[in-house]
Amino acid sequence: MESLTLTDYEQKYYSDLFVYCDTDNTKKVASNGRVLDLFRAAQLPSEVVLQITELCGATRLGHFGRSQFYIALKLIAIAQSGLPLRVESLNSVKDLPLPRFVLGKNEAEARHAALYTDTDGLFPASAAAVMPRPPGWVIQNKKGPPASTSLPVHEVVQPLAPSIEPQPEPTSPVVSPHQSPPTSPQSWRKHKRQASGGNADRQPVVAPAGAVWTHFREAQAAGAVPAEGMWPSHSPPPPGQESWVSFTADTPPSSAIPGMHPSSAQESTTIRTVASGATANEMQRQTSGYDDPWKITDEQRQYYINQFKTIQPDLNGFIPGSSAKEFFTKSKLPILELSHIWELSDFDKDGALTLDEFCAAFHLVVARKNGYDLPEKLPESLMPKLIDLDDSAEVPDQAADVGYSGSPVEVTPNKSPSMPSLNQAWPEMNQNSEQWETFSERSSSSQTLTQFDSNIAPADPDTAIVHPVPIRMTPSKIHMQEMELKRTGSDHNHPTSPLLSQPPELSEEASLSTSMFVAGNAVGDGYSSSDSYTSDQEPITRQRSLSGTPLPTQSSAPHTGHRSEAEVVPGGPAALTASTSPQQVPQQPNFADFSQFQAFAATDQPSSLPEDDIHSEPGQVEKPSEGAGPLRTVKSDGQVDERVPATVSSAKCSGSGPLGPPPKPVRRRLKSEDELRPEDEAPGPQKSNIIAAVLATQPSIPRSVGKDKKSIQASIRRNKETNTVLARLNSELQQQLKDLLEERISLEVQLEQLRPFSHL
């Protein structure tokens, strides 16, 4: 059997046909009724069919394997084009039209077949027509052998439906929820009008359902699955239609959709095969112009949520990797593709799927089953959104995923229970972690948090400091928080009273300069103490972001560098920052709601800042509130940021990411990470300079609430670059630390040796 080269359309078309025929899901199709019907539908003389089967090798094997099936289909296409049947013609014939299978006896079907081959906007009409056709219409149009032909087809299809049903549920439902091309409903209705003259009563019922149905079909569009031809179109619709129509007749179509899934799964599978091919070309055009092919519709989403519930009753919980693996393996996709889908959908790389991740994965599986190629990167509409706290403040691109945001919202607030480790570590921080969770839950899994805890929690309550530092809504707010942090940190070592009173009074710029000055001082003094160093990080980084001065970057750089050394970070920093953290941790519960956060307008910042000695408290309040705001506004950004932190700093460092709201700009994350891992060894000033130089080159990050996604991504890239640099620095410093530790050990050994002499 010579190798067969197929075009994309052919590939998809054949694979759909094969799936259709592969009722036993054994990847080989016996010469069962469906295959024979298919070949019969090709309207070729029987001897030709026999010749084809012989040529493709099925007679030798006794069944149609996938390759035989494909060869057979291609030979059918060749035969239908009138070319002689030769094995060598398999690959030599170019631009071969797809094999046509016409089961329907009515001219409408043939018309559809013709339409299909046109692969034009006409197809949607035909596709739409074939799919949601009320039985009445079918009966009407099947003038020839209306009942008789439809019945056998129906019977053929009906067995298909039940046979599909035993299939893993994900497989068939996978097919159903898809968006329909915008034109298809219209064409469908048009077709309905022309087709179902006497079906006026049905039309209203079916039309909306059909629209929904085509809505389902549409989703498959982008993959350009070649149309199966009219043959499948004929058979699936009648049974599908009947059951579907009856269903819709009982209940409103819209509400019926979710319920339709199980029953419609089978129909959708068959109908999909019909529609998918048809929609290929125009779908592509339509989807690209109309809506995102990767968008999950509400019905799909509801279905996914139901599926999620079967595995994990808690919508805010995770599906562990093993359960997800079993679930998606049922879809019978190759493991490699499932692995790729997992890579795309597990956004926070935690080995577990949140609801959003699960929906994205499910959607990708559906798309893949329908022949769509998997994207290299996760489409935006499938990206799990971090928070849906307040959609009003959300980035504009959130609006596109209206149906999407529904579940995240409900999932969000409940996510905190899934972070028990975090809550255990810092009971006072529970409220805070909730807030973070809201935004960070998607980005950080409990696994990450657990990891974080094991690495940091015991020793590094200072992370609490980090959290409050989150995304800032306005520069002044951030600045205020910086001031607070700075005050908090510096309280331990050198209280900067001037700084305390200043923030509320100074203008943003003035206070910036002041804090910078203070930061500069702290930097000088702070090397010896991690606390001040830590606090310096924040204002410094903020200032840097605000003013882009190299000075702050110096101090922040080493910290970031240290911090990013995820695996090797010693517990030292934790101890250092421990003193600051308790102070701040209690504050966090104060912070609270996003309503409060909203009240934190920029102008309110100074007034809300505590001017008392309890600087840390206000700082905490500020920071969490800031975190909340940015959380809302930077949902997607935060999530990306979370992804970045998770990527860059594995294990422990990633913990800082989840704990702190994903810093909106680069600075945020730097800061949180810095505070997470302040190093206590003397950082190399020369390295700081290098880092400063690197960081200084980065422009300040815009912080507007409605930040453009592109700028966010750009800032993320910059952040990554900075991380790389800082990681290098970190590694060098780690090496220094190692050397010092070795020296220390050797000295201790010597001391031990000398001790006996001294105690004689």
Next chain:
Amino acid sequence: MAVCISVIAKENYPLYIRSVPTQNELKFHYTVHTSLDVVEEKISAVGKSLGDQRELYLGLLYPTEDYKVYGYVTNSKVKFVIVVDSSNTSLRDNEIRSMFRKLHNSFTDVMCNPFHTPGDTIQSKAFDGIVSGMMVQAG
């Protein structure tokens, strides 16, 4: 910047090996294989002295006239070996470390994938992307 990047499993069989295709790949396979001895030596040596935490980055394993070989071992004894061209003198130690860190992160992500069984060769597009990014970009 690297000429060859490889991931070796705990049992010392390759999970992933990728070289700049223009050169003789077999030579790099051999180089990586021989570097495993050096890696083992370094692991055992470090274990004796410190005993607590072993540095993951092993540093330069051995230089040859054409290239240098760097090693990195994870705590689960999975080894990463990077071969870089000797003519590329601008590569600092930190850059190599960062490359290893990226590799390790990507490797962790691959391991987190439930569809990947540990011990299988790595067939992850994301991992391939990371590795390609680290390979000789300028040729």
